[in-house]
Amino acid sequence: xxxxxxxxxxxxxxxxxxxxxxxxxELYRAFALKVVYRYIYNYEEAREVSNDGFxxxxxxxxxxxxxxxxxxxxxxxxxxxxxxxxxxxxxxRKKMLLPEIGGITDSHLDIPLDEESADQLAVYNDMIKxxxxxxxxxxxxxxxxxxxxxxxxxxSESLNIPxxxxxxxxxxxxxxLMKYLNQTEALVKCSM
Amino acid sequence: MQYVENDMDGLFQRSAEHYQLDAGAxxxxxxxxxxxxxxxxKTASNKSRSWLTMLGLGPALFLTxxxxxxxxxxxxxxxNFGIGYQxxxxxxTVFHSLPEIVRTGNDDELFYDFLKNKEEIIQKxxxxxxxxxxxxVESANQFxxxxxxxxxxxxGDMSAEEIQDETDLQNSINExxxxxxxxxxxxxxxxxxxxxxxxxxxxxxxxLKHPLRRITADRFYFGMFATLDGSKVKSMPFxxxxxxAGFMFGYNITKKFSAEASLAFQRKKYDxxxxxxxxxxxxxxxxxxxxxxxxxxxxxxxxxxxxxxYKILQQKRSSVYIAAGLSEYIITNESNTYNVxxxxxxxxxxxxxxxxxxxxxxxxxxxxxYQHSLIKKISIRIEPYLKVPIQGIGIGNVPVxxxxxxxxxxRSLH
Numbered sequence: 197x198x199x200x201x202x203x204x205x206x207x208x209x210x211x212x213x214x215x216x217x218x219x220x221x222e223l224y225r226a227f228a229l230k231v232v233y234r235y236i237y238n239y240e241e242a243r244e245v246s247n248d249g250f251x252x253x254x255x256x257x258x259x260x261x262x263x264x265x266x267x268x269x270x271x272x273x274x275x276x277x278x279x280x281x282x283x284x285x286x287x288x289r290k291k292m293l294l295p296e297i298g299g300i301t302d303s304h305l306d307i308p309l310d311e312e313s314a315d316q317l318a319v320y321n322d323m324i325k326x327x328x329x330x331x332x333x334x335x336x337x338x339x340x341x342x343x344x345x346x347x348x349x350x351x352s353e354s355l356n357i358p359x360x361x362x363x364x365x366x367x368x369x370x371x372x373l374m375k376y377l378n379q380t381e382a383l384v385k386c387s388m
Numbered sequence: 389m390q391y392v393e394n395d396m397d398g399l400f401q402r403s404a405e406h407y408q409l410d411a412g413a414x415x416x417x418x419x420x421x422x423x424x425x426x427x428x429x430k431t432a433s434n435k436s437r438s439w440l441t442m443l444g445l446g447p448a449l450f451l452t453x454x455x456x457x458x459x460x461x462x463x464x465x466x467x468n469f470g471i472g473y474q475x476x477x478x479x480x481t482v483f484h485s486l487p488e489i490v491r492t493g494n495d496d497e498l499f500y501d502f503l504k505n506k507e508e509i510i511q512k513x514x515x516x517x518x519x520x521x522x523x524x525v526e527s528a529n530q531f532x533x534x535x536x537x538x539x540x541x542x543x544g545d546m547s548a549e550e551i552q553d554e555t556d557l558q559n560s561i562n563e564x565x566x567x568x569x570x571x572x573x574x575x576x577x578x579x580x581x582x583x584x585x586x587x588x589x590x591x592x593x594x595x596l597k598h599p600l601r602r603i604t605a606d607r608f609y610f611g612m613f614a615t616l617d618g619s620k621v622k623s624m625p626f627x628x629x630x631x632x633a634g635f636m637f638g639y640n641i642t643k644k645f646s647a648e649a650s651l652a653f654q655r656k657k658y659d660x661x662x663x664x665x666x667x668x669x670x671x672x673x674x675x676x677x678x679x680x681x682x683x684x685x686x687x688x689x690x691x692x693x694x695x696x697x698y699k700i701l702q703q704k705r706s707s708v709y710i711a712a713g714l715s716e717y718i719i720t721n722e723s724n725t726y727n728v729x730x731x732x733x734x735x736x737x738x739x740x741x742x743x744x745x746x747x748x749x750x751x752x753x754x755x756x757x758y759q760h761s762l763i764k765k766i767s768i769r770i771e772p773y774l775k776v777p778i779q780g781i782g783i784g785n786v787p788v789x790x791x792x793x794x795x796x797x798x799r800s801l802h
Contacts, residue, residue: 214734217423218416226411233409247415251422305409316406323403342397343404373396 202269209257217254225250227273228280234339235284237328242284249276249283281344285354288332326376334369341366420734421682424727425659607640613769613796615652619788621660626791628657634691636796644699648711652691658788659684662728665784670739679729687782688721695753709757711771714749717781724783741783751775751790765800 205223208216228246236242253276260275262268305321330338336355340346341362348366352359614633618626632654640646662680695713722744726737755773762768771794777787 212427214420214423218420221416221419222414225414226409229411230404230407230409234404243412243415247419247422250419251426254419254423255426305407317408320403320407323400324407327400327403338400339404343401370396373400377396 202272206257206260206262206268206272209254210260212254221250224272224276228276231277231280231344232284234324234327234343235281235336236287237332241287245283245287246280249280252283253279277344281340282354285336288336291332322380326373326380329376330369330372334365334372337362337365338369338373417681417729421661421727424734424736425682425684608638608801609640609798610635610637610801611769611796611798612636613650613652613771613794615654615792615794617654617656617790617792619656619658619790621658621664621786621788624659624661628659630654630656630792632689632691636798638697638798646697646699646709648693648695648697648713650691650693650695652693654689654691656687656689656788656790657685658786660784660786662726664786666780666786668785669783670741673739675730677731680726681729681734682727683784684725685782685784685786686723687719689781690718690720692716692718693753695755697757705761707759709759711753711755711757713753714778715751715753715775716748717750719744719782722782739783744781744783750779750781751777751788755794759798767798769796769798770794771796 205216205220209220225246228249229242232246232249233239233242236245256279260271262271305325327335327338337351340351340354341348346354348359348362351357351362355362612633612635615631617630617632618628619630620626632652634650634652634654636648636650638646638648659682661682665680665683667674667680693713693715695711697709697711699707699709701708719741720743722741724739724741726739728735728737753773753775755771757769757771759767759769773790773792773794775790777789779785780787782788
């Protein structure tokens with residue numbers, strides 16, 4: 197049923213039907229924003245980038261191909277993810293990968309109070325905040341390699357940098373994250 | 389935190405998958421507007437591509453012919469021009485037309501009609517010529533013998549030949565006339581400055597060779613032009629190109645100041661947000677509860693422009709002006725495509741409107757003009773401009789800002 201729905205929505209989007217485009221947007225906007233927010237520091241900017249990503253998606257959906265109905269769901273996910281990542285990278289490039297200023301507000305990282313695994317979710321949110329604190333050049337490579345599964349070759353082609361730079365940026369990102377984690381651990385011990 | 393060190397990548401992967409982020413309110417309206425604008429732009433750009441090609445090729449071809457191939461100038465022009473000579477003179481030059489002396493102003497460039505075997509100024513750049521001075525015949529004859537002139541004959545194939553003697557010049561012209569028949573030969577006479585002392589003690593320069601019989605200042609000019617015009621409303625981008633053509637008429641008030649009026653027929657294309665569109669004139673014809681999100685306008689506009697120009701740079705054959713003025717827009721036809729929200733549904737509506745005259749004045753115009761004299765009285769000009777709205781135009785009183793380039797050709801009148 198879900199597959200049928202996805203297929204119908206995608207076909208509706210291909211036909212440029214605003215009704216299906218809106219349904220698609222409402223279904224996937226949370227997913228898209230979560231992808232973009234890992235790359236883009238500022239929440240409002242992340243929303244803008246996510247919107248631009250959807251516009252690109254709808255404008256380029258004619259080139260979206262699928263072989264079977266079963267593969268549609270996964271293909272749409274990975275295609276939308278790729279568009280969102282590319283759109284985010286475009287914005288960071290425009291900003292010359294300069295470090296952002298201002299703190300990360302907790303208000304958008306939302307944890308329902310009645311959730312049983314609230315503690316676990318809090319840890320996840322903290323991890324994302326750590327990733328966002330990385331300098332943009334390290335953050336992009338870490339996100340692309342560790343979370344989104346790109347290879348160093350793909351990263352070097354996407355960012356137009358040597359593969360060695362991609363590897364070193366990843367290594368530095370890991371070291372920084374480890375440092376952040378150790379600092380957090382020390383703080384927790386002190387408070388105890 | 390032990391597990392963190394062992395499986396840091398895994399932890400971040402799980403975090404990216406499960407972290408909780410407030411997606412906020414839906415931004416579908418914004419995306420919908422962007423999509424509709426993109427679709428409209430794509431359609432418009434496809435339609436205008438052929439027009440742009442024609443509009444771009446026309447002036448380019450014309451200018452190429454005008455600048456590079458003077459021999460393509462019409463037979464009528466050529467017969468008027470015939471074998472002429474062009475004289476470049478410097479400041480404080482005095483033309484001697486015995487028994488009277490006529491003085492020109494500064495930075496003049498004079499052309500004579502030589503074909504008809506009579507000498508008269510047929511174009512003059514610069515200030516008015518006055519007859520307020522005189523030099524004795526004796527003084528003039530005294531310097532006649534000392535005058536040295538250098539003639540440069542530009543042949544029909546634009547090659548040049550330098551001749552020192554006047555007799556040789558006439559022979560050369562006759563020879564070229566036989567050889568080239570209808571080809572234009574321009575003789576450029578460069579006269580070294582010959583100084584004499586006037587009774588007043590001022591230094592003046594004499595040209596004793598060509599007596600002057602009639603002087604007419606070319607104060608009036610007229611011409612035609614074509615424009616490529618980008619229009620936008622407030623924060624909307626310049627992403628559509630309009631075009632137009634028109635006529636102009638001008639008057640040189642002084643050497644530097646001129647006034648110009650023009651009438652242009654244009655096609656303007658612009659997008660605007662619904663908030664910038666006033667419903668005062670059309671609100672009653674629209675369904676209740678309807679909200680205009682954005683619209684694309686395509687309007688036929690007759691523009692009446694009045695402007696003042698000031699010359700900031702004058703070179704041998706080129707000049708640069710800055711200009712400012714006011715325009716009135718008369719919209720003869722307006723076609724709007726509205727992207728609206730009606731009862732929660734997005735729809736597209738279209739509206740066509742007849743004549744609509746904006747209140748005076750609609751826009752203030754600012755421009756820079758580069759003008760280059762091609763031949764005789766004819767010049768070409770390139771004029772980038774910016775038009776800032778003073779009042780809204782069209783059925784929705786939309787404040788339209790325009791920027792573009794105007795390419796024109798002008799001819800001086802006597």
